[in-house]
Amino acid sequence: MISHLRSLWLVFKHMFHKRETVQYPEEKPYLPPRWRGRIVLTRDPDGMERCVACYLCAAACPVDCISLQATEDENGRRYPEFFRINFSRCIFCGYCEDACPTYAIQLIPDFEMAEYDRQNLVYEKEHLLISGQGKYHGYNFYRVAGVDAGVKPKGGGEKESEPVDVRKLLP
Amino acid sequence: MSETWIHIIMVVLILLVLLTIAAGLIYVERRMLAVWQDRYGPNRTGPFGLLQVLADMVKIFFKEDWIPPFADKKVFVIAPTIVMMAVLMSFAVIPFTPGIGVVDLNIGVLFFLAMSSMGAYSVVLAGWASNNKYSLLGGIRGSAQMISYEVFMGLSLMGVVILAGSFNLRDIVEAQRKIWFFIPQIVGFVIFFLAGLAETHRLPFDIPEAESELIAGYHSEYSGMKFGMFFVGEYLGITLISALVTTLYFGGWLGPHFLPPIVWFLIKMFAFILLFILIRATLPRPRYDQLMSLGWKVLLPLALLNLLVTGAVVLYWHL
Numbered sequence: 313m314i315s316h317l318r319s320l321w322l323v324f325k326h327m328f329h330k331r332e333t334v335q336y337p338e339e340k341p342y343l344p345p346r347w348r349g350r351i352v353l354t355r356d357p358d359g360m361e362r363c364v365a366c367y368l369c370a371a372a373c374p375v376d377c378i379s380l381q382a383t384e385d386e387n388g389r390r391y392p393e394f395f396r397i398n399f400s401r402c403i404f405c406g407y408c409e410d411a412c413p414t415y416a417i418q419l420i421p422d423f424e425m426a427e428y429d430r431q432n433l434v435y436e437k438e439h440l441l442i443s444g445q446g447k448y449h450g451y452n453f454y455r456v457a458g459v460d461a462g463v464k465p466k467g468g469g470e471k472e473s474e475p476v477d478v479r480k481l482l483p
Numbered sequence: 484m485s486e487t488w489i490h491i492i493m494v495v496l497i498l499l500v501l502l503t504i505a506a507g508l509i510y511v512e513r514r515m516l517a518v519w520q521d522r523y524g525p526n527r528t529g530p531f532g533l534l535q536v537l538a539d540m541v542k543i544f545f546k547e548d549w550i551p552p553f554a555d556k557k558v559f560v561i562a563p564t565i566v567m568m569a570v571l572m573s574f575a576v577i578p579f580t581p582g583i584g585v586v587d588l589n590i591g592v593l594f595f596l597a598m599s600s601m602g603a604y605s606v607v608l609a610g611w612a613s614n615n616k617y618s619l620l621g622g623i624r625g626s627a628q629m630i631s632y633e634v635f636m637g638l639s640l641m642g643v644v645i646l647a648g649s650f651n652l653r654d655i656v657e658a659q660r661k662i663w664f665f666i667p668q669i670v671g672f673v674i675f676f677l678a679g680l681a682e683t684h685r686l687p688f689d690i691p692e693a694e695s696e697l698i699a700g701y702h703s704e705y706s707g708m709k710f711g712m713f714f715v716g717e718y719l720g721i722t723l724i725s726a727l728v729t730t731l732y733f734g735g736w737l738g739p740h741f742l743p744p745i746v747w748f749l750i751k752m753f754a755f756i757l758l759f760i761l762i763r764a765t766l767p768r769p770r771y772d773q774l775m776s777l778g779w780k781v782l783l784p785l786a787l788l789n790l791l792v793t794g795a796v797v798l799y800w801h802l
Contacts, residue, residue, distance in 0.1 A: 320766075330521070331522060
C-alpha cells in the first residue's frame with residue numbers, strides 16, 4: 313500500500329521533469345558523425361571516383377541491395393559502369409563501408425529520405441556520388457596502389473620503391 | 484415557460500456537457516499520461532492539440548462498422564449501448580448543484596448501485612456475442628470482477644448513508660456542511676474508490692480487457708462507433724465514479740463562497756478524474772486471482788468492519 317502511494321507520488325513528480333521528446337521536424341536530433349545513414353560514394357582528393365568496382369560491398373551486403381558493374385577506362389583504371397543501391401532494402405548495417413578497400417562507399421548521418429513511391433528509393437550512381445571525400449580525407453587509392461592507371465607511373469607512388477628488374481641478377 | 488420544458492432543457496444540457504466531458508477525456512487522458520511519462524502527448528492538432536478530440540472522433544466515425552459473420556448479431560449490436568445507457572442513467576441522480584440535477588430521488592444511492600450492476604451486462608453480452616475465445620474470457624472475467632466488487636462497493640457506501648441518515652444524494656451533500664465524509668469515512672472512501680476502479684474496469688483493474696493477455700478482451704471484435712461506445716462508456720464511467728466520490732465523500736458542491744457551487748463540483752470531479760489517470764500511469768495490472776483475493780479477503784471484511792464501527796459509533800453517541 314505504502315509503496316503504491318509512493319510510486320503514485322513519484323509518477324506525479326514526473327510532471328515537472330524535462331521532456332524526453334524531440335519535436336522532430338522543428339527540432340532536429342543530434343546525430344553522431346559515425347551515425348549510419350544514407351550511403352554515398354566519395355571521390356579522392358583529385359576529384360576522381362574512389363570506387364574501383366571490386367564488388368566487395370555487394371558481396372558483404374546481407375540484403376543484396378547493392379548492384380554494380382565494373383569497367384575500365386583507357387588507362388586501365390577500374391570504375392563502376394553503374395552503381396545502384398536499393399534503399400528500400402538497405403538495412404544500414406554498414407558492412408559495405410567495412411568491406412570497402414578504398415573508402416569509396418560511406419554511410420553519413422542523414423536519414424531523411426522518405427518517398428511516396430518505392431521506386432524512388434532506388435539510387436543510381438549519379439544520386440550516390442558526392443563531390444567530396446566524405447569522412448576520410450587525403451586518401452587516394454591509385455597513388456598508393458602498385459598499378460599504373462594514369463594517376464602515377466609504376467614505382468612513382470608515395471613510399472613506393474622502383475619496380476624490380478626481374479632480369480637483373482644484382483640484389 | 485412551464486416546469487416541464489425547464490426540466491427537458493436541463494436534461495439535454497447535462498447530457499451534452501457529460502458527453503463533451505467524456506469525449507474531452509480522450510484528449511485529457513492521452514495528454515496527462517504523456518505528461519507523467521516525460522512526453523508531450525498530442526500537441527499537433529490545433530492549440531495545445533485540443534482538436535485531437537475532433538480528429539479522433541472523425542477517425543472513429545469513418546472506420547468500417549464491421550460485424551463479424553460468426554457473431555450473434557442482435558446481442559452484438561445491443562451490448563455497447565447498454566454500458567452507455569447504464570452510466571448515463573446513473574448520472575440522473577447526481578446533484579451537480581442545489582439547482583442543477585435531473586431528478587431528486589430519495590433512493591439515489593440504491594439507484595446508482597442498480598445501474599452500475601447493469602453495466603456488467605454490457606461486458607458479458609459483448610464477450611458472449613463476439614463468439615471469440617478471448618472475448619469470452621474477457622466477458623467472464625469482467626462479470627466475476629464487477630459482481631464481486633459490486634458487493635462491497637454498496638457496503639462501503641452504507642457508512643455514508645448511516646452518517647447522513649438518507650439515501651438521497653442531495654441530503655448526503657447537505658449533511659456534509661460540518662465535515663466532509665472522507666474524514667470520518669476514510670476507509671469507506673478508499674474501498675469505494677478501489678471498487679469504482681474495478682467497476683469501470685480501468686487500469687490497473689482492466690482485467691476484462693487486459694491487452695497483453697486477452698488482446699482487448701470483450702471488445703476485441705468491435706470496430707468503428709461500436710468500439711467508440713465502449714470507449715466513451717468507459718470515460719463516462721470514470722466521470723461518474725469521480726462525481727460520486729465528490730458527492731459522497733468530498734462535499735459535492737460545498738466550498739468557500741468565492742466560487743459558484745458548480746465550479747467547486749467540477750474542480751473536485753476533475754481532481755478525481757486526474758487521480759484515475761495517475762493511477763493508470765503508475766500501477767501495473769494485478770493477476771486475476773490477486774484481484775479476486777484482494778476483493779474478497781481484504782476489501783469485503785474491511786467494508787463490513789467499517790460499517791460495523793460506523794454503526795456502533797453513531798448508535799453510541801447518537802450522532
